[in-house]
Amino acid sequence: MSQLTDLAPSFSPRRQAQGARSAAVVTALASGFLAAGLGLGLLAVLVLLLWITSPYPDSGPGGALHVVADLWLLAHGADLVRTGTRTGTPAPVGLTPLLLTVVPVFLLHRGARDALTPQDGRPQLAPLATGAWVACGYLAVAAGVTGYALAGPLHAAPLSTAVVVPLTVAAATAAGVWSAAGTPAVLLPRRWHPAAADARAGAAPRAEAAARAGAAGVVALLGGGALLCAVALVAHAAVAQEHFLSLSTTVSGRLGVFLLALALLPNAAMWAAAYGLGPGFAVGAGSTVTPLAAADYPVQPVFPLLAAVPGEGPGGPLTWAAAAVPVAAGIVVGAFAGRAAAPVAGEREPSWRWWPTVGVTALAALVCGAGTAAVAWLAGGPLGTETLADFGPVWWQAGGAAAVWTAVVGVPVALVVRAVRLRGAAPLPAAVPVSVAAPRGRVRARRWTWGRQGWPLWEPRSRLADEWEEEPGAD
Structure with missing residues (x-):
């Protein structure tokens, strides 16, 4: 019992770190769920309003909700298929209204940026991990909507939906992560990041x-x-x-x-x-x-x-x-x-x-x-x-x-x-001649440079290699 009692405090920091990470993951997932829900809700309000005010509705509420799901997937770039044609041949619908695309892209961008915004008492993940969890929450809703929209006279094309929707979600989330972190380098592996001392150069x-x-x-x-x-x-x-x-x-x-x-x-x-x-x-x-x-x-x-x-x-x-x-x-x-x-x-x-x-x-x-x-x-x-x-x-x-x-x-x-x-x-400061020590019998060529940095007036710093001139009269 004494051994377990002695070991218990050593697990406390680890458990606290795991709890903080779990809370951050839940927050990021919730941001993705919320972004998807807001986009669906906006489309649902517009479509149901038109359905209610129409004097000749073609279908019931289920048909209107199918239209909402179809339009939501179309807004992400997915193709639809229309089966109720005169010839009976399925007709593709792949022209995406871009103003509809602005809605999910903006909501995803805002969700990823808000998930990375520091707040008192809220744990934080790495920028790339936060964006990934936001995208996972959004794609979970998209999977349910896709399953609902696979039937009907106007339904989603499965292959197009499976390829295009994740790409759109990834691009919008990456833009939000970049906006919050301030540089596109956060989207690269950590070993590619420039050192803090050389960030400007x-x-x-x-x-x-x-x-x-x-x-x-x-x-x-x-x-x-x-x-x-x-x-x-x-x-x-x-x-x-x-x-x-x-x-x-x-x-x-x-x-x-x-x-x-x-x-x-x-x-x-x-x-x-x-x-x-x-x-x-x-x-x-x-x-x-x-x-x-x-x-x-x-x-x-x-x-x-x-x-x-x-x-x-x-x-x-x-x-x-x-x-x-x-x-x-x-x-x-x-x-x-x-x-x-x-x-x-x-x-x-x-x-x-x-x-x-x-x-x-x-x-x-x-x-x-x-x-x-x-x-x-x-x-x-x-x-x-x-x-x-x-x-x-x-x-x-x-x-x-x-x-x-x-x-x-x-x-x-x-x-x-x-x-x-x-x-x-x-x-810039006045130009001054600069010379450096050279081996015996040789001197460094004098160049007019700018201040303490020693930048040449006409050549980049990469050409400041050792260019020595022989001293007159040297052996």
């Missing part, structure tokens, strides 16, 4: 700057695309109004059309951005819509947003002006990268030299291309078979064009922004 600040500049480029592309879409809708306002009024004669029906058009507005912005990038988009199998030409339109569905599609025929100066969208995105990427490379107010030394600035801008262009490709992949997809099998941009073409445009425009802009900000920085 390491890879983490540059990776963070590239990620932020690339994300800003994607936002600029979507903003420019939204502007193009708005201009086109205003130019074809009469046709858009005619389509809107012809789709339904009841208040609830027109409200549903309005909500669907609102949910598809980010898709239209991405289509317009792809149009400005050059590859364009499709409005049916075999069609092409680019600034150079638009041809081979099939019979299009009646929908207000499709009124903004330009007519068939060759392009002109008015359509070529859409190239201002990727140019603006490149300027934004270059401005973000250049500001990160230049010193802030009151400093005298740049964050890094010109060649890492070029590398960071190029990496930001790749991030912008990858983000654009992901959004373009979500923004397009099939709405049926045959002529309805292809809607939206081709993701790899839009992503590649975005990367090239932002790199070509962004690199010069970043260098110019860096140079302008360097001129406004604090003045």
